[in-house]
Amino acid sequence: MVVPGIDNYQKYTGRKRLVLVLLAILILISSAVALNAGSMDLNLKQVIQAIMGQGSNVSDMVIWRIRLPRILAAIIAGAGLSVAGCVMQNNLRNPLASPSTLGISNAAAFGANLAIIVFGAGTIQSTSTDAVTINNPYLVTLFAFACSILATVVILILAGIRNFSPEAMVLSGVALSSLFSAGTILIQYFAQDFQIAAVVFWTFGDLGRTAWPEVTILAIIIALSFIYFMFRRWDYNALDSGEETAKSLGVNVERLRQGGMLVSCLIAAVAVSFLGIIGFIGLVGPQIMRRIIGGDHRYLIPASALMGSLLLLVSDTLARTMVAPVVLPVGAITSFFGAPLFLYLLIRGYQKK
Amino acid sequence: MILSVNGLAFDYPSRSVLQNISFSICKGNFLAVLGVNGAGKSTLLKCINGVLKPCAGTVLIQNDEATQLTRREIAKRIGYVPQRHEHFSTTVFDAVLLGRKPYIQWEASRNDLEIAQKALNMLELEEYSLRYLNELSGGEQQKVIIARALAQEPDLLLLDEPTSSLDLKNQLEVIRVIKRIIQTGHIGAVVSMHDLNLAIRFADKFILLSNGEIFAAGGLEVMTPENIQRVYSTPVKITEVEGIPVVVPV
Numbered sequence: 248m249v250v251p252g253i254d255n256y257q258k259y260t261g262r263k264r265l266v267l268v269l270l271a272i273l274i275l276i277s278s279a280v281a282l283n284a285g286s287m288d289l290n291l292k293q294v295i296q297a298i299m300g301q302g303s304n305v306s307d308m309v310i311w312r313i314r315l316p317r318i319l320a321a322i323i324a325g326a327g328l329s330v331a332g333c334v335m336q337n338n339l340r341n342p343l344a345s346p347s348t349l350g351i352s353n354a355a356a357f358g359a360n361l362a363i364i365v366f367g368a369g370t371i372q373s374t375s376t377d378a379v380t381i382n383n384p385y386l387v388t389l390f391a392f393a394c395s396i397l398a399t400v401v402i403l404i405l406a407g408i409r410n411f412s413p414e415a416m417v418l419s420g421v422a423l424s425s426l427f428s429a430g431t432i433l434i435q436y437f438a439q440d441f442q443i444a445a446v447v448f449w450t451f452g453d454l455g456r457t458a459w460p461e462v463t464i465l466a467i468i469i470a471l472s473f474i475y476f477m478f479r480r481w482d483y484n485a486l487d488s489g490e491e492t493a494k495s496l497g498v499n500v501e502r503l504r505q506g507g508m509l510v511s512c513l514i515a516a517v518a519v520s521f522l523g524i525i526g527f528i529g530l531v532g533p534q535i536m537r538r539i540i541g542g543d544h545r546y547l548i549p550a551s552a553l554m555g556s557l558l559l560l561v562s563d564t565l566a567r568t569m570v571a572p573v574v575l576p577v578g579a580i581t582s583f584f585g586a587p588l589f590l591y592l593l594i595r596g597y598q599k600k
Numbered sequence: 601m602i603l604s605v606n607g608l609a610f611d612y613p614s615r616s617v618l619q620n621i622s623f624s625i626c627k628g629n630f631l632a633v634l635g636v637n638g639a640g641k642s643t644l645l646k647c648i649n650g651v652l653k654p655c656a657g658t659v660l661i662q663n664d665e666a667t668q669l670t671r672r673e674i675a676k677r678i679g680y681v682p683q684r685h686e687h688f689s690t691t692v693f694d695a696v697l698l699g700r701k702p703y704i705q706w707e708a709s710r711n712d713l714e715i716a717q718k719a720l721n722m723l724e725l726e727e728y729s730l731r732y733l734n735e736l737s738g739g740e741q742q743k744v745i746i747a748r749a750l751a752q753e754p755d756l757l758l759l760d761e762p763t764s765s766l767d768l769k770n771q772l773e774v775i776r777v778i779k780r781i782i783q784t785g786h787i788g789a790v791v792s793m794h795d796l797n798l799a800i801r802f803a804d805k806f807i808l809l810s811n812g813e814i815f816a817a818g819g820l821e822v823m824t825p826e827n828i829q830r831v832y833s834t835p836v837k838i839t840e841v842e843g844i845p846v847v848v849p850v
Contacts, residue, residue: 252693252717252720252721252726253710253713253714253717255729255730256693256713256717256729256730257713259693259730306608312761349626353639371612404757478706481698481701481704483702484690484694485684485698485701487694488685488686488698489682489684489685489686489688491646491651491682492679492680492682492685492686494649494650494651494671495649495651495675495678495680495682495758496675496699496701496752497670497671497672497673497674497676497701497702498671498701499671537689539651541689541691541693541694542689542690543690545707
């Protein structure tokens, strides 16, 4: 039976699916461009040969060891940060929420400072390529991760006391952020120049730190989180129409928030520990898609993920190629190009498609 | 019996809101909950569907104790239209489809879409189906929210001041729709109201709340000028205009 109303509605949701497909195609094209871009000139044939495992040793190495993990890290981390931002904006009912809202980034930065300055994981090297190296990256990652998880747990406990009200969560996030920033400043005050250089270098987000093990861990955590979020997509839609409405539709709002925050913070913690601080993707990815396909989380969650991947991948490719051979910090590039794009969408208003 | 409330009480930490509330309604009942601002009307509705947890008393929904039911099970039986709803950027169809939430496991089925469409038709919202909720007028939005509650296929509707922000025409339209749904759908409704004229004209059961307690409850016979005067501290007269009962403050 064809009911015109349902038919029209299905056409309308079909258009949203089309947007998802288009985004996926854009990511594939950007990945191809990114594989070809870089300081070593490889032509398309060499790239394809290397991917098939039939290239020369050098091109194999460049593609498999350097470019491919980096591209995958961009796609995975971009998706994770953006989807975490999407869920946080919904859960906290705050369009400004993003993975850094709850102080996770500051906590991770504090952990990195602790590792590099107090435990001596950073040093300086006078090679021409990199002035600064971190001689024990695992220690730094571990400390950053431990501190961001600590922040997550504290926020969840504090918010639990106040029944997970969004205000309580945002405010405890703000308080923790400044607490960790203050800690960082105190540590840095007693640090040596080269240690500060190493810390600042760590703080710039950089996708070049990832090799296959990191990419694998990121992929597993973010894939599981994505599945969890998709299972909750109707609950997020219900929450969008008000807390009382959500409850009357059978949603356990407190538990929903608890879970959403825990998983989003986990994504943020893993991403920031491995890659450093990459701002703006988590804020702007979901906001862009909200304006293009609307607030329905059935489509907004995957669309945010794809937009996050695309933004980070394009930013990273630009960061690598703009003033090659210097690789710019990708965190700066995401904001540099994301902000104008976002402002443009804001001025143009909502697109009603 | 769709709903039976026994000795229900609700306290906020600083003050008690409801005490010893008992009543019951059956299929086809339109129960108007009346009382001054702050009398506890909204709180009573929220205690019935578990949005707020009552601190004493029992709520029986179709003879099942509400505390024994999960939120999802309650949502399959009770549709709720809150006093204030937030207008986010979603289409009318999506907003109504959300009423299927308690039934949807992974994705909305064809059956869910059909029920949502039926609810839209019932409130004559077909032409707005793909319009955005925040582009509609207050009356249309209210109908969308009622349609969402209907898409839950409830046995009981809770409506919190469904007409208070509407103009004269929309007030009548919305209340007539509610009346029709109650009669044709064989469901019950608990409606908190401020407009005594609408209440006395359309409802068949009444609760007059005063300071969190039931001052009077029953059929049309409790709507006497004396009772109304006691509850609202305003002298009134009840007359008839062309066969329609009218409450006039004097």
